[in-house]
Amino acid sequence: MIDPQLLRENPDAVRRSQELRGASVALVDDAVAADAERRARIGEFESLRAEQNAFGKTVAAAPKEEKAALVAQAQELAAKVKAAQQAVTDAEDAFSRIVGALGNVPIDGVPAGGEDDWVLVREHGSPASFDFEPRDHAEIGELLDAIDIARGVKVSGSRFYFLKGLGARLELALMNLGLDTALQHGFTPLITPTLVRPEIMSGTGFLGEHADEVYHLDKGDDLYLTGTSEVALAGYHSDEILDLSDGPLRYAGWSTCYRREAGSAGKDNRGILRVHQFNKLEMFSYVGPSDAEAEHERLLSFQEAMLQACGLSYRVIDVAAGDLGSSAARKFDVEAWVPTQGTYRELTSTSNCTTYQARRLDIRYRTESGKTAPVATLNGTLATTRWLVAILETHQQADGSVVVPDALRPYLGGLEVLAR
RNA sequence: GGAGACGUCGCAUAGUCCGGUCGAGUGCACCACCCUGCUAAGGUGGAGACCCCUUUAUUGGGGUCCGAGGGUUCAAAUCCCUCCGUCUCCGCCA
Numbered sequence: 189m190i191d192p193q194l195l196r197e198n199p200d201a202v203r204r205s206q207e208l209r210g211a212s213v214a215l216v217d218d219a220v221a222a223d224a225e226r227r228a229r230i231g232e233f234e235s236l237r238a239e240q241n242a243f244g245k246t247v248a249a250a251p252k253e254e255k256a257a258l259v260a261q262a263q264e265l266a267a268k269v270k271a272a273q274q275a276v277t278d279a280e281d282a283f284s285r286i287v288g289a290l291g292n293v294p295i296d297g298v299p300a301g302g303e304d305d306w307v308l309v310r311e312h313g314s315p316a317s318f319d320f321e322p323r324d325h326a327e328i329g330e331l332l333d334a335i336d337i338a339r340g341v342k343v344s345g346s347r348f349y350f351l352k353g354l355g356a357r358l359e360l361a362l363m364n365l366g367l368d369t370a371l372q373h374g375f376t377p378l379i380t381p382t383l384v385r386p387e388i389m390s391g392t393g394f395l396g397e398h399a400d401e402v403y404h405l406d407k408g409d410d411l412y413l414t415g416t417s418e419v420a421l422a423g424y425h426s427d428e429i430l431d432l433s434d435g436p437l438r439y440a441g442w443s444t445c446y447r448r449e450a451g452s453a454g455k456d457n458r459g460i461l462r463v464h465q466f467n468k469l470e471m472f473s474y475v476g477p478s479d480a481e482a483e484h485e486r487l488l489s490f491q492e493a494m495l496q497a498c499g500l501s502y503r504v505i506d507v508a509a510g511d512l513g514s515s516a517a518r519k520f521d522v523e524a525w526v527p528t529q530g531t532y533r534e535l536t537s538t539s540n541c542t543t544y545q546a547r548r549l550d551i552r553y554r555t556e557s558g559k560t561a562p563v564a565t566l567n568g569t570l571a572t573t574r575w576l577v578a579i580l581e582t583h584q585q586a587d588g589s590v591v592v593p594d595a596l597r598p599y600l601g602g603l604e605v606l607a608r
Numbered sequence: 609g610g611a612g613a614c615g616u617c618g619c620a621u622a623g624u625c626c627g628g629u630c631g632a633g634u635g636c637a638c639c640a641c642c643c644u645g646c647u648a649a650g651g652u653g654g655a656g657a658c659c660c661c662u663u664u665a666u667u668g669g670g671g672u673c674c675g676a677g678g679g680u681u682c683a684a685a686u687c688c689c690u691c692c693g694u695c696u697c698c699g700c701c702a
Contacts, residue, residue, distance in 0.1 A: 241671090417646060
């Protein structure tokens, strides 16, 4: 949730934010009103409560012949207190519902608009060219006996697959390259739970507009399957006051990810570009708010280093405000060239959530003056199963074999070419 | 899955049976000062989180927090209910 103080002191900034996102500006007025209402009700309750507390003491201290009369008086007061308390509860519920619906305020420079209004930050490398007709990754995967889609569908349904032999090894190699990269930069590896409680799921913002994307267990276990380890990584320090005096806390979380892909029927049906289950290595940083933008650049640079190590050409885009998740204040996607699609496809994404997510999960740190303040949280992908698509297609040869990028060879026992 | 015990402001505990004197005591750790002077001890004082008003200076006042949420009551850490979690024993299964 956004900083209520910003809402109070500079509602215009929030209005601009909503406008940039293409979201409701009127909601800001509702939020301001809800805030005022909430504070008024709190004031009423507290003064009544103070009166009751004081009165309770005289009742307790009174001699027993006077007690009956005093208690009768107190009853009246108690009824008022109870009503006032209910009014506070209602006002606070309304406030958090309305304010919670406001997205994070984009950082200056984030382009306005929606999905297609991203701004190119930079390009690296040039799209691969071939002197033969390139095969798509599904075909290569079949030729190499590396990706078995037919049996994935047989066992689990559409959008499922088996990674087999070289495919399985390639994914593990990629993950290990990512893990080593993370370790070099001081990230602590974490293998995270993929089933989480409702409060963690909603605290991280995944039960909002994208609730349909999430698998939920309904056999008496009120748990959600996470679509990214970001959920567990953010929940990890929820309700805590962190010690950031030695610098940011950085984690590299590895987990399987589950997505329902509701609403994308017919989209990317072929291969493993869009699947219900995949693996991902995710970076997650808890930093002081003033360090957030620098940290964002760092995460992006690690991602680019990974893409480069895998020999992929890519572009970095600054995602437009309307296409940010509600938690993000800025998001960079790194998209790799996928030869058979003749276009760039998202391989990684890194979001600076500033203090938005932390405020909802109640994650704070101690400032120099000893006070507590919400931390900033950032996340970014370091490797996912989807990378296999770009790697296989980019480095394929006419005979269907695939050249292994140098950086991955040590993780494949020195293998230089994937061939059957 | 069955039976039992438990969840107190950093950690450890007192208090809960007999509701008001506990808006919470004590020990350790922590911070400041004093004493002393040496790889320590002693003394004094302080100290949490959140919210509202005020001030805008880390000011002053008020409210909330005894796992979470409800209930009973003039009044609940203390009684009742639900949920979450921990521990012990048994069963079952890896």
